[in-house]
Amino acid sequence: xxxxxxxHFNDRVCVAADSDKIRERLKQERVRLMDPEYLQREVFGKPxxxxxxxxxxxxxxAMVAPFMARECGTSHLYLQALAAFGSSRPEYExxxxxxxxxxxxSLIEDYYNFNDTFVEPEKDPRxxxxxxxxxxxGQYLTVYGRYLLIRNTLKADTETMTRLHRWIKNTYITWGIxxxxxxxxxxxxxxxxxxxxxxxxAINGLCLHFLAPIVMAAIMAGKSExxxxxxxxxxxxxxxxxxLRSERRWLTGKIDLDVGAHxxxxxxxxxxxxxxxxQKGLALSEDTPPTLIxxxxxMTQQVKDAMTDxxxxxxxxxxxxxxxxxxxxxxxxxxxxxxxxxxxxxxEQEVSS
Amino acid sequence: MRNPNKVFEAMESSLRxxxxxxxxxxxxxxxxxxxxxxxxxxxxxxxxxPALFDQDYDTMSKxxxxxxxxxxxxxGKRLRPLLVALILEAYGEDPKDHERLMGAIECMEDSSIMxxxxxxxxxxxxxxxxxxxxxxxxxxxxxxxxxxxxAEYLFFNNKMNLEKELLLRLLNALSWETIQMGIGQIxxxxxxxxxxxxxxxDQYLQETVSRCAFLTFxxxxxxxxxxxxxxxxxxxxxxxxxxxxxVGYHLRGDNLDMSPDSAVWGxxxxxxxxxxxxxxxxxxxxxNADDADRTKLIAIIESRxxxxxxxxxxxxxxxxxGGFQHSHELAQHYNELTKRExxxxxxxxxYKQLLEQMSDFxxxxxxx
Numbered sequence: 049x050x051x052x053x054x055x056h057f058n059d060r061v062c063v064a065a066d067s068d069k070i071r072e073r074l075k076q077e078r079v080r081l082m083d084p085e086y087l088q089r090e091v092f093g094k095p096x097x098x099x100x101x102x103x104x105x106x107x108x109x110a111m112v113a114p115f116m117a118r119e120c121g122t123s124h125l126y127l128q129a130l131a132a133f134g135s136s137r138p139e140y141e142x143x144x145x146x147x148x149x150x151x152x153x154s155l156i157e158d159y160y161n162f163n164d165t166f167v168e169p170e171k172d173p174r175x176x177x178x179x180x181x182x183x184x185x186g187q188y189l190t191v192y193g194r195y196l197l198i199r200n201t202l203k204a205d206t207e208t209m210t211r212l213h214r215w216i217k218n219t220y221i222t223w224g225i226x227x228x229x230x231x232x233x234x235x236x237x238x239x240x241x242x243x244x245x246x247x248x249x250a251i252n253g254l255c256l257h258f259l260a261p262i263v264m265a266a267i268m269a270g271k272s273e274x275x276x277x278x279x280x281x282x283x284x285x286x287x288x289x290x291x292l293r294s295e296r297r298w299l300t301g302k303i304d305l306d307v308g309a310h311x312x313x314x315x316x317x318x319x320x321x322x323x324x325x326x327q328k329g330l331a332l333s334e335d336t337p338p339t340l341i342x343x344x345x346x347m348t349q350q351v352k353d354a355m356t357d358x359x360x361x362x363x364x365x366x367x368x369x370x371x372x373x374x375x376x377x378x379x380x381x382x383x384x385x386x387x388x389x390x391x392x393x394x395x396e397q398e399v400s401s
Numbered sequence: 402m403r404n405p406n407k408v409f410e411a412m413e414s415s416l417r418x419x420x421x422x423x424x425x426x427x428x429x430x431x432x433x434x435x436x437x438x439x440x441x442x443x444x445x446x447x448x449x450x451p452a453l454f455d456q457d458y459d460t461m462s463k464x465x466x467x468x469x470x471x472x473x474x475x476x477g478k479r480l481r482p483l484l485v486a487l488i489l490e491a492y493g494e495d496p497k498d499h500e501r502l503m504g505a506i507e508c509m510e511d512s513s514i515m516x517x518x519x520x521x522x523x524x525x526x527x528x529x530x531x532x533x534x535x536x537x538x539x540x541x542x543x544x545x546x547x548x549x550x551x552a553e554y555l556f557f558n559n560k561m562n563l564e565k566e567l568l569l570r571l572l573n574a575l576s577w578e579t580i581q582m583g584i585g586q587i588x589x590x591x592x593x594x595x596x597x598x599x600x601x602x603d604q605y606l607q608e609t610v611s612r613c614a615f616l617t618f619x620x621x622x623x624x625x626x627x628x629x630x631x632x633x634x635x636x637x638x639x640x641x642x643x644x645x646x647x648v649g650y651h652l653r654g655d656n657l658d659m660s661p662d663s664a665v666w667g668x669x670x671x672x673x674x675x676x677x678x679x680x681x682x683x684x685x686x687x688x689n690a691d692d693a694d695r696t697k698l699i700a701i702i703e704s705r706x707x708x709x710x711x712x713x714x715x716x717x718x719x720x721x722x723g724g725f726q727h728s729h730e731l732a733q734h735y736n737e738l739t740k741r742e743x744x745x746x747x748x749x750x751x752y753k754q755l756l757e758q759m760s761d762f763x764x765x766x767x768x769x
Contacts, residue, residue, distance in 0.1 A: 091580060092580065092581065092584060092611070093577075095607050096606075096607065096610065096644065097602075097603035097604065097606045097607035097610075098601065098603040098604050098607050099584070099588075099604070099607055100588050100592075100600070100604045100607075100608070103587060103588045103591040103592065103597070104584070104587065104588075106591060106595065107587050107588065107590065107591025107594075107595070108587050108591075157546075160539070160542065161539040161542060161543060162539065163539075166537065166538035166539060167537065173522065173705055176522070176538075177590075177593070177594045178594060180519070180520055180590060180594075181587075181590045181591060181594045183542065184520075184583070184586045184587055184590055185587060187546070187583055187586070188580075188583035188584060188586070188587055190583075191576070191579040191580050191582075191583045192580060192583065194576040194577075194579070194580060195576075195577075195580060197573065197576060198573045198576055198577050206565045206566055206569050207565060209569050209572075209573075210559070210565060210568055210569050210572060213557055213569075213572040213573075213576070214449065214557040214558065215449060217447075217449075217550055217553060217554075217557045218447070218448055218449030218450070218557075219449075220546075220547075220550050221447050221448055221547055221550045221551055222448040222449070222450060224465070224543055224546055224547030224550065225444075225448065225461055225464075225465055225547060227543050228461070228464030228465050228540070228543040228544065228547060229457060229460050229461055229464055231464060231537075231539050231540060231543060232460045232463060232464045232540075233457075233460065235537075235540075241457065242455065242457075244454035244455040245454070245455060245456060245457040245460075247453070247454045248452055248453060248454040248455065248456045249456070249457070251450075251453065251454075252448070252450075255448075255450065259450065277451065280449070280450045280451060281450075281451050281453065284450065284451070284453050285453070288453075
């Protein structure tokens with residue numbers, strides 16, 4: 049549900065014209081996704097025997113539809129970064145599909161990975177099978193958009209395409225590492241986790257939201273590897289700033305939990321308030337369920353019991369420091385001041401919302 | 402770890418000899434390719450982002466690398482890297498110069514089979530507990546998906562210093578294959594989860610090929626050939642071999658699941674019945690059994706039973722309606738198709754013979 053905050057944040061950086069463009073592109077793709085002729089021509093290739101398109105309808109589309117209810121923020125960031133980098137070729141907009149579908153897939157994957165169904169002593173095999181079906185429907189969303197690269201609908205050169213392939217893998221791996229480590233930490237009830245470990249893992253887990261779209265735009269704009277590396281570092285600071293904001297908003301009751309229901313991921317708790325938990329040297333008891341939901345509930349309670357106004361102020365100060373570091377690095381790079389400003393505005397409006 | 406002699410005793414002598422000559426290189430490739438643990442260098446290499454703070458590399462290694470490592474340590478047939486070695490050598494390359502390629506192919510396979518295991522809720526893999534039994538479903542899922550992507554770093558980081566055009570061709574092929582795997586997986590899971598009883602043989606074969614052909618044979622054949630600089634006209638032939646050999650291999654696997662030939666199978670027998678899997682044997686029964694047997698069969702597979710008595714009932718029905726014979730004949734047919742394609746390749750007869758033996762082993766004689 050950190051995702052919800054990100055969507056709030058992203059909503060602030062959304063531009064109406066982009067929204068129309070994104071919606072139209074997604075609508076178009078949904079039609080294609082269920083068109084056997086298109087799929088065979090552009091995505092799968094001609095079958096040697098026969099595809100079962102009925103299973104696509106029921107086993108895929110019906111399952112992922114609730115997670116595809118609206119456009120998310122990643123492609124807004126991508127389009128704005130493209131514009132900021134001065135690279136707005138229409139065919140580059142095809143990547144909207146890849147970004148949005150990856151985002152939906154990440155929601156589904158989180159839903160699977162942190163679902164208590166699998167840790168119950170008496171598992172319901174039918175429920176497990178249904179979740180597994182959903183998980184692989186999500187996985188298909190992750191990979192589906194890559195046909196846009198294979199068919200080179202982007203009309204990009206070889207160098208750009210290989211960089212893009214690499215970055216897509218990088219993002220998927222980094223995000224996977226973020227989830228894997230968090231899963232282990234929950235199993236260990238956050239014992240032995242340091243603040244630095246937590247910060248870096250937060251950056252890793254958020255890679256998909258901030259780094260992925262903006263770096264993708266930089267690659268499409270032909271920015272050098274050196275520039276892209278600097279950009280990644282700057283955006284890591286931005287991620288951390290948003291992460292802290294998310295924690296603070298959760299602790300002060302400013303996250304709208306109802307938003308979760310629209311995404312059918314209401315089972316997932318909001319971001320863990322781990323920064324204050326670790327700073328204050330708190331520990332979870334042995335009877336805390338070693339799951340994300342269990343850890344979240346216990347950690348939130350402990351932090352709320354122990355925190356002071358000064359703690360929240362210190363959290364806010366840290367959050368601002370991270371954002372300033374991000375802004376300074378962007379400025380130093382001389383890279384996309386419009387984009388920095390847009391992200392700064394988004395964050396600023398988050399505070400007052 | 403299983404006794405490799407037992408696993409490979411069904412191989413013909415010249416293929417076994419080729420295996421013995423190359424196994425050290427294959428093992429070295431696997432060992433050096435898959436890291437024991439993360440460090441800053443490896444993290445930044447596969448994640449592509451700089452680390453700003455200290456990372457918990459121990460936990461990262463445990464979460465992402467260890468499950469695949471456990472599968473790698475248990476052995477396995479290692480048919481895929483063996484096939485890579487065979488094709489490399491057939492087109493004039495020394496497999497010893499490509500150990501990492503062989504390692505990458507096996508690591509992709511081993512991280513992906515974790516997915517098969519938690520999908521099926523399996524107990525055993527290669528005589529050891531399946532990853533989800535040790536690390537939980539989420540742990541196995543994250544390790545499998547992330548591990549599979551990491552296993553591709555040889556390609557996406559261009560560690561072989563390939564020409565950009567060739568590299569892009571390989572990366573595009575990888576992406577296309579993952580789309581194929583994705584759609585195949587959806588079909589199979591949907592058929593099982595929703596107890597679909599209308600699956601045709603054609604749909605089953607298409608699903609099998611899209612889900613499994615890449616990792617089993619098509620990928621290793623294509624990558625080795627492209628990297629060895631095989632003639633362009635051989636690439637589609639090798640891809641077709643990857644399909645036909647896979648079909649034979651898969652049919653053999655379905656038969657072995659229900660009727661293991663020996664103790665080296667290393668999994669629980671009849672697991673496909675417990676998971677409700679619509680294998681060719683089950684689909685054949687659904688289409689050929691009389692009404693009474695069909696009704697009984699549907700009741701058993703929809704119950705997700707682990708009962709030996711009920712598995713035996715299904716086994717008896719498969720025998721009664723000639724299912725094993727039908728499956729065996731189909732596997733033989735695909736073995737013949739494979740051999741017909743092998744003849745078209747621009748390689749010497751000695752390597753053609755080795756490929757034929759590989760097809761016989763995969764399709765007919767393997768016990769594991």
